[in-house]
Amino acid sequence: MLKRVIKITKIPSAVRLWLKEQLGNIKSVTALKGATSSLLYKIEAENKTAVLRLYNNQEWLNKEPDLAQHEAASLDWAHQVLPSKVPKVLAVDETGKYCDLPAVLMSFVEGDVQIQPQTLDPWLRELASILSTLHSTPFPQEFDWHYFAYSDVETLQVPEWTRHPDLWKKAIHLSQCLPPEDQQRIIHRDFHPVNVLWSDGRISGIVDWVNACIGPIGVDVGHCRMNLVALFGVEAAERFLHYYCTFNPTFRYTLYWDLVSYLDFVYPGPPEVYQGWQDYGVTDLTKEIVTHRLENYLEYLFLSQT
Template sequence: MNPSYKASLPDQVLKWVLRSIDACTAIRSVERLYGGTSSLVYHISLENGQGVQSFVLRLFNNQEWLHKEPDLALHEAESLDWASWHGLPAPEMVAFDETGRECGWPAVLMTKLKGSVVLSPQQEESWLNELAEILVHIHAVNADNFPWTYFSYNDPDDWELPNWSRFPKRWGIAIDYVKSSRPESRTCFIHRDYHPANVLWTQNTITGVVDWVNACRGPAGIDIGHCRVNLAQLLGVKAADAFLTAYQTHAGSAFHYDPYWDFVSLIDFLSGPPKVFSGWKALGVSGLTDQLMAERLDDYMAHLVGQIS
């Protein structure tokens, strides 16, 4: 064991990693990665006669999530394979422990991509344009035979008007709109959690997209809507609109915009009073407050309602 470890993992996990790659390889370092909120993620460096290799290990330790979706490790492994087979900038799957028999928790071991997350871009317009262009490439992938299908995280019957909002009646309009009939849409491969904290950059160019555990067959609009509501909170409504415009430019006639998916994505955030996403804080974002998040969600909702009124 190398004393340069920055984080510790149980011996059984480290032994599984070595067996999965090369038992003759030495572990150089283990470092906890922050930014995600639903699992434990580590950067593991291995060294052999050919040099140093970097991998990412995800341990699914969230019992509530596992109870709802016990196949999380299998799902991410299949998603990574699907993305790689179709030439998307995703990590390559190395090994997975579906049930946790080897690691104690279900686990996925994958290659580590180059790049870092950028959440405060110096050139916002080009940054948004790149975010949109990569998402268009993801949605160009056919997913007819992919085993997982999109479903809504929340039950419409459970939605209530937010007591923190400045415009509760307008939220009522938004909720009623989503409760109306779901529009028909083209089905494609979707990431299902596409937002800036899951995108890696090197010198103003995207080098990878990570966190594919929720990928599935579904409507492109839900990916766009999820990214837009994240952008609205992180940077404001103008950034969310600029992203949509860029996506429409790159997708052309292959995409038909329907605000329904923006409303679905927005209302998914109504599980409680708005808070600054802890992943943003872990990745160095400062200056945001819970109050600002509530104001920006209100502003974004009012903007969307204005489009259908």
């Protein structure tokens, strides 16, 4: 389905005026890459560097009109947990009253997206460590957003493109069962390598918090594993899980959340090459490679349980 998106080639005057009220004189505005469902800009002011997100995906806004409020609340919480690694909210235009689109203005976090590490294992270990730190913090009493699966498990059908129709039937059936108990925390809900910033070999930031919600931590683990499989293969996802369990010994792995994450990530398919991977230098992936890796992963998930 094509998503109707409001295109903006430059910052409108209304947005510039709002930015000036928040930051003072604006020196430069630079579009940032990697954002696929919103517009993202680096704002250089006289005494501060900030990031502006404009929500321009009308289909998404129709479903979730509180996107700016949601991200701001998520950032407020996460900044308390990881103050040096999560942007601080500077201003919010929840309804687009000033910017014509809902907007969040946040502090700039130094670092770069690195999805082609020279040595994979330390990189995976660092990812697992920061996620376990995030999951170690109980959620506040008041947080209005709660986990839901992106796929309607009651209506899922086995896709024609898969070479494992029997495993798909099994995965769909298991996903329709009662979810197992899992630690409930505020989860990022879109934790994967493109949303992580690095500096000097260490993680310096976690960004894109608009999907954060109270939910089972296995969802964050499962979603990151899906991305790692697509980028590197099954072994990378297994190493990440090993390190996560080491850093969070109270975590009890269950197949269920990996299967739900798989269906959310792949269905209806066939799998595509995520634009964010290409934006940050991964140019050797094809649809065929990604599909092959994900099909192997589904097979592996069931074999690992026998």
